[in-house]
Amino acid sequence: MTEAMGGPLAIRPDYPEALWIQARKLIVAEITSGALEAGRRLPPERELCQQLSISRVTLRKALASLVExxxxxxxxxxxxxxxxxxxxVEREWPNSLESFTETAARMGLEPSSKILRSEVAPGTYDEAEELGLAPGTPLFVLERVRLLNGVPIAVDRARVPAFLDDRFLEPDYTVESLYERLAEAGVSLAHAETTIEAQKADAEVAESLDLKEFDPILAMHQLVIDDAGRRVLVSDIRYSGERYRLRTTFSRSMR
Amino acid sequence: MTEAMGGPLAIRPDYPEALWIQARKLIVAEITSGALEAGRRLPPERELCQQLSISRVTLRKALASLVExxxxxxxxxxxxxxxxxxxxVEREWPNSLESFTETAARMGLEPSSKILRSEVAPGTYDEAEELGLAPGTPLFVLERVRLLNGVPIAVDRARVPAFLDDRFLEPDYTVESLYERLAEAGVSLAHAETTIEAQKADAEVAESLDLKEFDPILAMHQLVIDDAGRRVLVSDIRYSGERYRLRTTFSRSMR
DNA sequence: AAGTGGTCTAGACCACCCC
DNA sequence: GGGTGGTCTAGACCACTTA
Structure with a gap:
């Protein structure tokens, strides 16, 4: 439709979304629509600024986010x-912190869960230390088998400081997303410190995932921190080695 | 010794390093030195601008990089x-693309390699497709056992389009870093599309890593792209599950 | 020499937090 | 209302690429 970035790309300064995000979306649209193919050069920055009616600084913020x-x-x-x-752009599993529910949605599969444990219990010494709490502080523990289209993919053991909100116990986590509940409680997740390693399935996990003992599993441990810098969630996810592949992008830092 | 960001932090406008990077380093220094502890608040942006003699835009670029x-x-x-x-700050480089040699240096361990294969050979169909080359195009194939302090950690199978430079064959990759050779050849690595999964060790890998067959391994596949957008390196690394743990930080995108 | 990205500035206005 | 971060602008100068 629009010739490569030549059309009247519309940015609305009054729209309640940052201009650079609007600009970003327009550029992405040009690429996904095929108007700008891989390897092609974009118009010069100063020209794009005029087309989009934004300043160069703002445009460059949009461009930088797409470099990342x-x-x-x-x-x-x-x-x-x-x-x-x-x-x-669309296909890609972005290098973002993403809930199981979101991952499933992006892949067009149906997520569900089987609850193994859901209760408030005192945290272990290690859990308390990792969350920066006193040992024995009550934690909400939610342990689930996560399935995609009915096939067991992973066992997820999440622990959240119980002080956050009692309403955490209420939802039906067979279908609800823990991330969404946290968002509703005003917890805005920022980033997760993550370790990933390969292990053998123990008897318990093998049982839950319908694997043989000693089959390989991908063990991911995450400490999730919210916008306020609070340590808000500790999670151990054990994925079936055969049924899951983690996808991400690593960037060269400081260039 | 400087009280929290109060001292005469020196930024040199003539120094051949971007001001925002200098600012970034000074802020990091305040934190690692202990002058600014975890949880503490920084001085207001406008105040920092004065102290550092830089504009607010520049300061915010430094701050943003530290948020990431x-x-x-x-x-x-x-x-x-x-x-x-x-x-x-010092412990890890979140989401960074890092060579084995660099990782070793960061951990204070001595890297070495045992060469299993080092030759120019026609690429397979899959390899050619992934690198965007015609099938059969010659590739430089380098397969090495990577060790830390003499202990085998991983088997790395790297493939580079051979047209890049004949000199790739010369170095002694027992000690040399492939990443450094690429850098010297003018290839500036930008990012890597990565998949990670858990597998069982096959007989060959088990042999190389001194493991038992069927022991769990972490299999990482990377397609590395350089600054010019060229697909420049395909690498399959199989880490011993017991001796390696991947560490990274995932960020919530678009906040 | 002309074109293009990379960096930097000074100043403006808005939205949010807290008193 | 005053302080603070979030966004945006217009313009300047430098460094690299290409011809």
């Missing part, structure tokens, strides 16, 4: 280029 | 805070 995701590549003195995998 | 690494947390209307794990 590997969609664009800047080349000093030459221009901005659509990266090799540029068309993959 | 989980070192600082902004709070609208309240201030900037040192994140819970603030002292961890």
């Amino acid at each position: 995701e590997g969609v664009l590549m800047p080349s000093h003195g030459r221009g901005w280029y659509v990266a090799a995998g540029g068309a993959s | 690494e989980g070192v600082l947390m902004p709070s609208h209307g309240r201030g900037w805070y040192v994140a819970a794990g603030g002292a961890s």
Whole structure:
């Protein structure tokens, strides 16, 4: 439709969304629509600024955010280029912190859960230390088998400081997303310190995931921190090695 | 010795390093030195600008880069805070693409390699497709056992388009870093699309890593892309499940 | 020499938090 | 209402690429 970034791309200064995010979406749209193919050069920054009616600083904020995701590549003195995998904007599993529910939605599969444990109990010494609480502080413990289209994929053991809100016990976590409940409670997740390793399935996990003991599993441990810097969730997820593949993008830092 | 951000932090406008990077380093220094503890609030932006003699835009670029690494947390209307794990600035490089050699250096261990294969050979169909080359295009294949302090940690099978430079064959990859050779050849690595899964060790890998067959391994597949958007390296690394733990930070995107 | 990205500035206005 | 971060602008100068 629009010739490559030539059309009247509309940015609305009054719209309650940052201009650079609007700009970002318009650029992504140009790429996913095919108007800008992988390897092609974008119009010069100063030209884009005019087309979008935004300042260069704002435009560059949008462009920078797309570099981080590997969609664009800047080349000093030459221009901005659509990266090799540029068309993959939608396909891609972004390197974001994502709930199981969100992952499932993106892949077009039906998530569900079987609850193994759901209660408030005193935290262990290690749990308390990791969450920065006194040992024995009550934690909400939610242990679930996570399934996609009915196939068991992982066992997830999540622990949340119980002081957050009693209403955490109420929802039916067979279908509800813990992340969404946290969001509703005003907890805005920021980032997660994560370790990942390969282990053998123990008897318990093998049972839950319908595996043989000693089958390989991907063990992911996460400490999730919210916008206020509070340690808010500790989670251990053991994925079936055969049924799950983690996808992410690593960037070279400080260039 | 400087009281929290009160001392004469020196930024040199003539120094050949971006001001925001200098600012960033000074802030990190305040944190690692203990002058700014986890949870503490930073001086207001406008005050920091004066102290550092830089503009607010530039300061915010430094601050933003530290948010991405989980070192600082902004709070609208309240201030900037040192994140819970603030002292961890040195420990890890979240989400960074790092060579085995660099990882070893960061951990204070001695890296070495045993070469299993080092030759130019036509790529398989899959390899060619992933690198965006014609099937059969010659690739430089380097397969090594990677060791830390003499202990085998992983088997790494790297493939680089051979057209890059013949000199790739010359170095002694028992000690040399492939990443460094690439850098010298003018290839500047930008990011890597990565998949991670748990598998069983096959006989070959078990042999190389001194494991039993069927022991769990962490299999990481990477397609590395350079600054120019060229697909430059495909790598399969199989880590011993017991001797390796991947550590990273996932961020919640688009806040 | 012209074109293009990279960095930086000074100043403005808004939204949120807390008193 | 005053303090603080969040966003945006217009313009300047530098460094790299290409011809």
